[in-house]
Amino acid sequence: MQPPPRAFDPSSFRPQLAALTDWIVAYYEQLPHLPVLSRSRPGEIFNALPATAPELPDPFDEVLADLDQLILPGLTHWQSPNFFAYFPANASGPSMLADLLSAALGVQGMLWQTSPACTELETRMLDWLAEACALPAVFRAAGAGGGVLQDSASSATLCALIAARERATGGSSNELGYAGGLVAYTSSQAHSSLDKAVMLAGIGRANLRKIEVDENFALRPAALAAAMAADRAAGLRPFFVGATVGTTSSLACDPLGELGRLCQRAGVWLHVDAAMAGSAALLPEERGRFAGLELADSYCFNPHKWLLTNFDCCCFYVACRQDLVAALSVTPAYLNNDASASGGSFDYRDWQIPLGRRFRALKLWFVLRGFGLAGLRALLRHHLLLAARFAGWVAADPDFQLVAPVSLNLVCFRYRASDDFNRRLQACVNAEGRLFISHTALAGQHVLRLCVGQAATSDEHVAQAWSTLRQTAARLNQA
């Protein structure tokens, strides 16, 4: 019988890690010069890979060679300083180290007991961020609430929706299935994860009202109140409002204070999604948009977007952890009143959808200690400055226009021409490879989005992006 391989062998791990480190350092050196959007064609990489796994081990240098030849051309480079599309997905040295450490420790944090440090460091990191962002005291672990790491805002929103559903039905939805008549609300600008959550949770898309927005693309509280009143008059039960601080399209911010008072009066769960914009709460001067958050039942933001922490790392806070645990625990309800609910120690499996969980808090620990809050604030302010500078150029150019208020690090703009022209402009600059921007629809128009949030983006990259956009537009006009 063949002897078993050694799963962790320092004599191979050390040289392989050294080679990989060289590869990573070289990758970051090349990054500013690589075409941002992959030029790969569908099926190209799949077909270039062997049809079956190797029977015997491949030398590591062959794996690295394939990484260069097969994988690299198929990457869209999210860490490129010329990546301005969607929202950023930050990585950083300390975060990479922590992910390696998490992999090496290989612990499971589903229960407190299965690795106490995994749970308690996480609780502490969520408290650190709550403090650093001046979040309401209700979200700290010392009270009835607390924070947990989720993979994404989509999952956090789903957990919030389900906790709201159970609170509204007194737990009977979990037991008997959806009771019927529940209605959820969000703005017409909210993220598609709201639609997905009502589907997954058995609420149904017909029972999600998309409320109209004002001229700044923020939810209109009066319209929400009217919709809730109409539903109540029809015998339905409003139970959940999903508000956004920083919408995906334009970083618009819903008025939390008014929404919170409305929800409290109506006994409706208010969830606030600040996936991207939440990191800006580190900056005292940007905290106005979070006023009223103390009225929310739950809140999430993603350090994996704009806080130098690798995906996945979504901070999800609840004002009453018992609401969450009661909805997600498969322990019978009569056993819930234990240490897990009363503080001291949490079993985080009851705060999320999956059972297993890895040691993700290490990333936040390494990042917060590696950069310090002052360093993170400096990076955020740097991005805000670059975005404002770009917006200034757009506003000053008669051929271009801003199409939404500039919010934080996102500029929504267009060339003063048809939607079709703007689509071609976007396609051209993305195909050329010197930058990557994405688009959205606002007020019926095709709008270009430039978001400054990648860690290495500097003045020169933003200036180059602007110059490329202008030159390409001029070229298209001549053609």
Next chain:
Amino acid sequence: MQPPPRAFDPSSFRPQLAALTDWIVAYYEQLPHLPVLSRSRPGEIFNALPATAPELPDPFDEVLADLDQLILPGLTHWQSPNFFAYFPANASGPSMLADLLSAALGVQGMLWQTSPACTELETRMLDWLAEACALPAVFRAAGAGGGVLQDSASSATLCALIAARERATGGSSNELGYAGGLVAYTSSQAHSSLDKAVMLAGIGRANLRKIEVDENFALRPAALAAAMAADRAAGLRPFFVGATVGTTSSLACDPLGELGRLCQRAGVWLHVDAAMAGSAALLPEERGRFAGLELADSYCFNPHKWLLTNFDCCCFYVACRQDLVAALSVTPAYLNNDASASGGSFDYRDWQIPLGRRFRALKLWFVLRGFGLAGLRALLRHHLLLAARFAGWVAADPDFQLVAPVSLNLVCFRYRASDDFNRRLQACVNAEGRLFISHTALAGQHVLRLCVGQAATSDEHVAQAWSTLRQTAARLNQA
């Protein structure tokens, strides 16, 4: 204004990574000698950590020192060769390297376009494993089905349940909310993730039937058929059966062939969860338990348990990917019939709950190439041999007894004494720290479980576990 920090700085990354590598190598050297189960008390680590994040960066050597002093004592060491509890959570050198690479690349794979290599390597890896495990052709990407990586079997099961719900209701549950009358089935031995899935999906626990098992703890098809008939007679609609290959308690295997034929006749979705046991399908001599899998609509197993690939890595296969995409896509149904559904390229956001996803397929690529299929088979066979050896010792000792058929790498046993004695025996050996075992309830008894699956477990660790158990039992008898 403070200049922004450099997020990835080779001049600090290289020495920090070198220091961390030394730490990891030293950790693996210490591992066999560390108490497996953490002795930390609730709140101890949380309280030892500062209350707020640092304003300025901490030196990296201070972070490593805190790792030793604060975190290490709070770990339950899942990678210890003396960890025999629950199911294993494998890590390995190649997998750690790939997780570091994934963090460094920092790409998002939610859409094919957002990083084609992230999607296509994943599709290929899922095909590699389907081939290596001789899974039915219906699960390969070349046909109507295909595979995707999920974080856990819990999430895979939830996705399967929701796809089944939508197939049964013609998509109307997603639109209108739960239509009512749907009933799901599983065995009394199934994992709690089934309960959680019916709660999350709005089906309700009252509509999940736990079907009785036979003397080997496998679901009885006749009992399932009777329950379905009774429900149908009562006007209800059977729509989902969750079968298990390798239950959590005893690695019992439900009879897939009979269940599959029953489900096909009834038009009911059959999902098969082989979270732990699925890796054994790499061994031709262990494939009998998977006979009938070609009748399943979906299937999952976790390389992060017993295939040297770090958590999270759950392989989820569907026979008809259109069923899955139709249930989870937030794109309107009339747009679904595009490249994403017809092959060539997939948008994996429509195969899972979250939107974002990182480059997890790298782990499987590095592991499969790093060990080769022959190496992985050798490790599995080694574990099977060690478990069989342990079971032999138990069977030959008049003071101990086996309480379930030995299945794969799990031995369910007890001391021939009261439940209370067995509880004390377990508590003593776990507190002493030389091994960590968990327990279950089978046929109303407190049963000890010893699972051999950690990568570095060898003859001596299993022999030491047996000797510790015998000596501790003798000591308890004298006390």
